[in-house]
Amino acid sequence: MTPAKEPLSPAYEFGPFHMALAEHRLYRQGEMVLLPPKEFELLLLLVQHAGQVMERDRLIKALWPNTIVEEANLNVHISALRKVLATNSGDNQYIETLPRLGYRFIAPVAAINPIENPTTTTSALPLLNREEPSFPVAETQETVSTVEPKAAWYSHLRLTAVTLPLWLLAVAVIGILAVLYFKPFQPTSRENAGDMAANVTPLTTYPGRESQPAFSADGNHLAFVWRGEKDDNADIYVRLVDGGNSVQVTNQTGDDVNPSWSPDGRTIAFYRSTNEGDGIYLVPALGGAERKLTDTWATRSGFGSHTWLHWSPQGNWIVVSDKPSAQEPFSLFLLAPDTGERKRLTTAPASVVGDCSPVFSPDGKQIAFVRLVSSVLGEIYLVAAEGSEPKRLTFSGEGISSLTWTPNGKEIVFSSRYGGKNRLLRVSVEGGTPQWVAASGNDAIYPAFSGPGNRLAWTRNTDNTDVFRLALKEDGDSNHQLTSIIASTASEISPRYSPDGRRIVFESNRSGTNEIWVCDKDGGNPVRITSFRGPLAGSPSWSPDGKQIVFDCRPDSNADIYVVSSEGGTPRRLTNDLAEDIVPSWSRDGRSIYFSSKRSGSLQIWKMDVNGTNAVQITKNGGFDPIESPDGQWLYFTQDRGSSQIWRMPVAGGEETPIFDFHQKNYSRMWLVVSDGIYFAVPASSTRTGIKFFDFATNSEKSLAEVDVTLRSSVSGLSLSPDGKWLIFPVTTQRGSDLMMIEDFR
Known part of the structure; x- marks a missing residue:
């Protein structure tokens, strides 16, 4: 069994799985499996010592050197790893628990040599540790692996005039790949920044703060949030994209934010936050009688530049971020604008803050959102609008907030705090390295696209x-x-x-x-x-x-x-x-x-x-x-x-x-x-x-x-x-x- 894209690294195989060490990735029958760094390192430790009892203390010291960690942390990682490796039957055929001792990897393991026609052998590759910032990493004790070889490279190395250059070349390749993998997340810039910058124009320059632009489906109108000349109450305003006066759509007590257009352009959904409670409301696009669609959980302060709702292109659902109680994380729900029917779409893990900033894809089949692991740090996930297990798209380790789809549905543009400044980046929905939208500059949040004309709007902060x-x-x-x-x-x-x-x-x-x-x-x-x-x-x-x-x-x-x-x-x-x-x-x-x-x-x-x-x-x-x-x-x-x-x-x-x-x-x-x-x-x-x-x-x-x-x-x-x-x-x-x-x- 070989992955679709052959990793250029030493690897291990067991069952349908392939571990590529230098890539730090796990594949199942050619498909990459999302595995956090700690789970990967834990799996590698177990696989390298397949058949051996790995004591709890030994695993903890290897995974968290120079750090005091409770056994409960190891239990959580083992449990998460078992879920990743689980078969359809749910049987545990890989990791055995030995009460009061530790764990043992019980499946047959094959070690794979990346060098063609090897004539020499070597011991198993040492564990690749992801270092903790600002902390020394304890020296790794030499270990002896008991894994079965697929290619005979696991025994003692005998260097010859023929094999030495090959081995040195392999080591160099591994080293380069490891450096590239373990270096910090570094976005690139794809577009010609000068040409793009020439097309940048201000949409509004009112006194105070304008924010959260949202284009109507035909691209002619823009809804946005403005706190007025007194910079007091946040309300929804609408204006023509190409100019003209702004019309104030809401004027009630509380902050009205996050406008989202109905596909026919007649109605705007928005989020209202007051000291008495929060909720989702509907209002005619040019103002009029409001209709409260639902109450929502009120505690959203302190979560950065996130959004909480978005109207589907078909008009039948509004996706909202909400939680049923204080003890639960935020999750995504589908809300019917006509009937108020509510369906749960995601269930965020209890250990995270939750799911927010949901946005439908242009065809309405997928929803991109941010899963917050803390009040500021999050990653982008994709989930089918009909419901599915969310797929993680980014691995930046940074604060990601608001996002939008490109009109062709092939990329996500999002705001990230990489480098300490909010900036716009773009990433393919197939994954890959995010790239700067250099023309947007610093302090850029709340991106929004207009399909007609490929217009990208955003908020530029000057606080x-x-x-x-x-x-x-x-x-x-x-x-x-x-x-x-x-x-x-x-x-x-x-x-x-x-x-x-x-x-x-x-x-x-x-x-x-x-x-x-x-x-x-x-x-x-x-x-x-x-x-x-x-x-x-x-x-x-x-x-x-x-x-x-x-x-x-x-x-x-x-x-x-x-x-x-x-x-x-x-x-x-x-x-x-x-x-x-x-x-x-x-x-x-x-x-x-x-x-x-x-x-x-x-x-x-x-x-x-x-x-x-x-x-x-x-x-x-x-x-x-x-x-x-x-x-x-x-x-x-x-x-x-x-x-x-x-x-x-x-x-x-x-x-x-x-x-x-x-x-x-x-x-x-x-x-x-x-x-x-x-x-x-x-x-x-x-x-x-x-x-x-x-x-x-x-x-x-x-x-x-x-x-x-x-x-x-x-x-x-x-x-x-x-x-x-x-x-x-x-x-x-x-x-x-x-x-x-x-x-x-x-």
């Missing part, structure tokens, strides 16, 4: 975020001094004062990618203390002694918890679970770290020792953004992303109780706990922010200040200096976006 410091009013002082202290042309978010108040840790993409930085309390002497150079690092939190910083990062397309010296150095990985582990914080005694994780199937608060061991689930009803009270007696948290209802429970364990809700989804992470209450931020107007305080003693809130700035939404960053005199937070200093278009996209 910028800096950290400001507010002087809290003392007795006799009537003014609140507001000062920018951390600023650049990039974004600075998630600031935190050190325990001694002398330094600030923050997250910034000023180096080109999101890293953790530390500066003096006045913003001086900024120093980058992480160098992941691509994977997004964020949510930093100081240890009580100020010597370490814990944060989350996503080097393997999955969020885990890391700790690094506050002076810089090599980060140490604390978690390595298949589920996302995010938003960590220290206990007040410095012995434990809290974090949010979906490892139990829903987003809950967990607690582990500072070395990453003994992780235990703390909450039962949902948990996000954990923080201990200054006296170490209470744990405060919200139940989910986008929720502003603050809960608490005793650190020693006990009932989870709601304390206070400030009803602000966009500012849901702008709060902090002190000994006598909670500071929080709310929008006072479209250009002003209110700083308030909830008093535990009186169970009431009071206003502290109003400032002439707007805070960055959906991120954390409210921090109080230890002396109580200063409050810092991320401020959007430049706020805007326009719609751009490429004519005759090729």
Whole structure:
């Protein structure tokens, strides 16, 4: 049995499977099987030692060198691997479990030599490990394989004048292929950027923010979202593509986003988000009476530039992203616009955030969507509109958000955070390396195609975020001094004062990618203390002694918890679970770290020792953004992303109780706990922010200040200096976006 495309690498075969080592791919009867890197490495370990007992400890040390990992992680990978290898009968004919010992690969294995007419033999190829960023890889112990040879290359090597050049050539080819495979995802640029750039024109240049363009089926009209000249409420507008005045289609309270046209051009479906609840609505294309189609799950804040619905070309279905309860991930559903009938299309794994940004193909037979493994990281999948197992299309390890199909249905154009900037890329629906849409430039999101004329529209953001410091009013002082202290042309978010108040840790993409930085309390002497150079690092939190910083990062397309010296150095990985582990914080005694994780199937608060061991689930009803009270007696948290209802429970364990809700989804992470209450931020107007305080003693809130700035939404960053005199937070200093278009996209 040989794959359709012969891999140029040493390989193993068992049953209908073919493992190509240098390609790091598994084939079943010539068809590539999607297998994550860890599962591939685990399978390779078992196959190389077929017939032998592989102890659990041995497997864990080989797969996660220099990392403390619970056995449950290995169990999850074994289970996933068995599902991939399962036959139609469901019998387990490959991996045997040996209770209290480990596992054994029990199927016959053949080793294949890539060299024609070999006259020499060698031992099995060593395991190709995918290194963890910023961590040394432990030396691999020499092992002896017991696999049966298909070509006699598995015994001791005897070099001759004839075989040596052949073997050296093979090693060189393997090395080149391995380097090409293991190098970071690097998109290419296919089109003539100069010619394409000449066809780029602005569609809108209104004051404030225009976003989410959507073409009518005939290509003549454009629906989009605009927050108006006051930059307050998001509404749906419609205009002719070739010019003319815009018509406001919606004008109700709440944010109306994600417009999608019916095929006949008469109706627009859109998503409405309010503090009271969210839903899918229909409205005539030029305005009129609205009709609510369905309620949807409300918590969608903090998920980046994603979309939640799209109308099919045939008009009979609207695909929506939704979830039945807080404990489930987002999945895709088909919704009939006439009757409201709902059919589930995908069931996202419990360990992920879920499926979003669905878009029908031009013929209506397929749906492309993004499966989010964390709040920012996701990959593109394809699923048949009639229902099927989703097929993964991209393997970028980056943040992918909104997407669209090319009019011929052969490619997907999508927005990715590769390199720290949102950019447009294109990829064939058959797979392959994504390519830059170079003419679209940086900060490009929400791509949309018009079939007639091959027009590509998108949103170009011009937002910028800096950290400001507010002087809290003392007795006799009537003014609140507001000062920018951390600023650049990039974004600075998630600031935190050190325990001694002398330094600030923050997250910034000023180096080109999101890293953790530390500066003096006045913003001086900024120093980058992480160098992941691509994977997004964020949510930093100081240890009580100020010597370490814990944060989350996503080097393997999955969020885990890391700790690094506050002076810089090599980060140490604390978690390595298949589920996302995010938003960590220290206990007040410095012995434990809290974090949010979906490892139990829903987003809950967990607690582990500072070395990453003994992780235990703390909450039962949902948990996000954990923080201990200054006296170490209470744990405060919200139940989910986008929720502003603050809960608490005793650190020693006990009932989870709601304390206070400030009803602000966009500012849901702008709060902090002190000994006598909670500071929080709310929008006072479209250009002003209110700083308030909830008093535990009186169970009431009071206003502290109003400032002439707007805070960055959906991120954390409210921090109080230890002396109580200063409050810092991320401020959007430049706020805007326009719609751009490429004519005759090729």
